[in-house]
Amino acid sequence: MHKKLFLLLALIAPSILLSQTIYKSFNSNKMGGERQLKIQLPRNYEQNKDKSYPVLIVLDGDYLFEPVAGNVDYYSYWEDIPEMVVVGINQDRTRNSDALYDKETFLPTESGAAFFEFIGMELMPFLDTNYRTAPFRVIIGHDYTSNFINYYLLKENPLFKGYINLSPDLAPEMANRIVTSLSKAESPVWFYMATSSEDIPSLKERIIDFDIKLKQIDNKNIHYNFNNFDASTHYTLVGNAIPKAIENIFEVYRPISMNEYNRVLLQTSVSPYEYLVEKYEKIDDLFMLEKQVRLNDFMAVYNAIEKTERYDELHDLSKLAEKHYPKTMLATYFEARYDEEMGNPRQAMKSYQKAYGQEPIAFITIDFMLDKAQKIKDDFGY
Structure with missing residues (x-):
């Protein structure tokens, strides 16, 4: 049988x-x-x-x-x-x-x-x-x-x-x-x-x-x-x-390439977040396709934000991640990084802890997120 x-x-x-x-x-x-x-x-x-x-x-x-x-x-x-x-x-x-x-x-x-x-x-x-x-x-x-x-x-x-x-x-x-x-x-x-x-x-x-x-x-x-x-x-x-x-x-x-990342996203005059949004708006307008933002593109933009220190854009990136990957830790991680860079370590610690119960994605696992929260707790004595 x-x-x-x-x-x-x-x-x-x-x-x-x-x-x-x-x-x-x-x-x-x-x-x-x-x-x-x-x-x-x-x-x-x-x-x-x-x-x-x-x-x-x-x-x-x-x-x-x-x-x-x-x-x-x-x-x-x-x-x-x-x-x-x-x-x-x-x-x-x-x-x-x-x-x-x-x-x-x-x-x-x-x-x-x-x-x-x-x-x-x-x-x-x-x-x-x-x-x-x-x-x-x-x-x-x-x-x-x-x-x-x-x-x-x-x-x-x-x-x-x-x-x-x-x-x-x-x-x-x-x-x-x-x-x-x-x-x-x-x-x-x-x-x-x-x-x-x-x-x-x-x-x-x-x-x-x-x-x-x-x-x-x-x-x-x-x-x-x-x-x-x-x-x-x-x-x-x-x-x-x-x-x-x-x-x-x-x-x-096409997904954001390494050449595109180096040539465009790392330029200080370019907003990585806005570039990502405009890219997918073009895809929607040209091909009439409402496409989920690729994880590859999220991570390329995240890395560009870190490299160019445009940390204020992490908040908007988190909102976008929540829309496209709602059950995962992606949005939570971006929001936690935003809180860290904006001088809110206690809120960042809580954001990292919030990942408990969410789905892992890419390198973002529950152990990774809880380790991040513990480090803040140790550094600031919370």
Whole structure:
């Protein structure tokens, strides 16, 4: 009986622990037929009933979906990026007609216009209706389809916030149109582009010229990143670019790094507490995700407060810790340290003692807290 139960758990565990991929035929009125989709849902999607997820649309899904979905799953596992719904559109037989543009206006026409409307008017509403999606959307394409994704950027209210351009084969006037659109953007836009030393020469030359123009844009709403990979071909650059693009777009979401700690938090002109609050407000505003403050980030900010001797901020940090880790000793420890540094040793001793019955967290254990209380008692003779 036990062996059978173990075998059953072994069989169902992957479906619980790993992300889910759904293969779906979507009947499109705009395209006049079925389109094949690959949809990767985050790990434990079914268990997190109240959670919504950003969406990443992958063109050339027949070969781009798996590397993109794999990177998203890996990075989100380590909480460097939010979990996402990744949707691949297979185009192995239709990419040329899907991305078709007029030879005079250089805008989507006929089947290209239909595909443009399919994504915006059929696919996205379908995803929003059937899955728990957040408004933050990213789209990715390669060469010809990379050119296509930027047509959404030319709309007054762009459908996507992030654009990942892998060696784009830009239509005439597209570079100038993108520069104009990004220069006027009134809300945040993430724009990533990549080429390589062994990319198709005609593409690489135009991409490098385009990069120069993009770097001249003076608009605080634009988050632009570019990579020119060494010794990569038009196809192998994709494997290098995908993780770089994902890192760039979701940089603010990542835990506070050692570089960030040294470069920002230890500056005496920066309030570590306010930096932490603003970081998570940005995550909430940008990705529509009310995320618990990471313990790593609490400790980074605490250490910065100690290093810069901004002890008055410990009180506010304690209040924030109480909200995010209410049953633990974290808030109690920060409050006790605040009382110590503010010249209230008796109150600090009581705060340390209050940890009795609370849950330990990180290095903060009951023995650690009671030792702190005893030291104050011994020093002041209470």
